[in-house]
Amino acid sequence: MQIESHYKKFTLLLVFVAALILVAATNADPVYTDPYKLEYPDYFGNRISIPDHNPTTKQGVYLGRMLFYETKLSSSKTISCASCHQQKLAFTDGKAFSSGINNVPTKRNSMSLANLLWVRNFFWDGRAKGLEAQAIIPLNDAHEMGAYLDKAVKDLQKTKNYPALFNDAFGSPDVTKDRIAMAIAQFERTLISANSPYDKYLRGEYKPTAAELNGMEMFMNSAEANKNIRGASCAQCHGTPKIYMELFHNNGLDSIPKDLGRESLTGMANDRGRFRVVTLRNIELTAPYMHDGRFKNLEEVLDHYNEHIMPSKSLSVTLQNRPNDVDGKSLGLTATEKANIISFLKMLTDSTFVNNPKFSNPHIKQK
Incomplete structure (x- = not known):
């Protein structure tokens, strides 16, 4: 009888512990069993x-x-x-x-x-x-x-x-x-966003035009006047296949910037006028450009980097002394070279991305 009594008490204890575990599990952080598959190259x-x-x-x-x-x-x-x-x-x-x-x-x-x-x-x-x-x-x-x-x-x-x-x-x-x-x-x-013509080119699924290839080469090359290599030095800040690097630069918009940029966060004078380098993917669709939207189109952006860099103490080193011509004071890109670079930039437009129904408004019934 005594053994039976202890057995009953032990059984009740097990039930009680099981109940506690169930309550704890109910109130605990949920177990994530349905992961979303993030697909990227x-x-x-x-x-x-x-x-x-x-x-x-x-x-x-x-x-x-x-x-x-x-x-x-x-x-x-x-x-x-x-x-x-x-x-x-x-x-x-x-x-x-x-x-x-x-x-x-x-x-x-x-x-x-x-x-x-x-x-x-x-x-x-x-x-x-x-x-x-x-x-x-x-x-x-x-x-x-x-x-x-x-x-x-x-x-x-x-x-x-x-x-x-x-x-x-x-x-x-x-x-x-x-x-x-x-x-x-x-x-x-x-x-x-990973299905633009540029992505297809990287996968061997797209043949660029001559203008696009020339623009890609200009984009990736650094201007080196003494080595006769023509380039726009874009990839120094926008390089990698993602066309983005997590950097902050003063890109010469103003000698005395109205917006202090990253300096307002860090308090460091060297951060004056520095802003995050943006992704250039879908850049054809994201005008106007810069932190203050001052440039209406890509032509104005290329003109800025080619001819209108404003000097300042915090101007990023990557934008200093980058001429294509010996003794030049600026990139010195020709009209054709600028047009070719823009042709390449338009290769970054991803129509799949901007039309993907998974990203659309779920409150509106899709046709």
């Missing part, structure tokens, strides 16, 4: 930036896509992330400065959201460390989204669909600020 490299606490899942990506196009995140209920980042324009908006909920222009040009999977510091001055941090800033900005995030959390919690979507993505129906940022970040990491 080997030549992009695998130094991707995904934090351990926010793995990319199908459920998280779908929720992020919903939120990216969700106007309920703005105080006016009229602005979403997609307002300043339109897919047809490679996730820019075609304006020198974007307009927020009160139609006050933002401080800088809207950047393209392509191939963010390899980026670690966001915005023109690099002030956001990671996509999760980046997503929070415009949501909390008074001019962009109306600093409405706290109220937006409550609004979404009251909807019929969002609690279920948050449950699918994060294991509970709770809508939180951090989860909103995490979901948007997951979606933005899927915005991979």
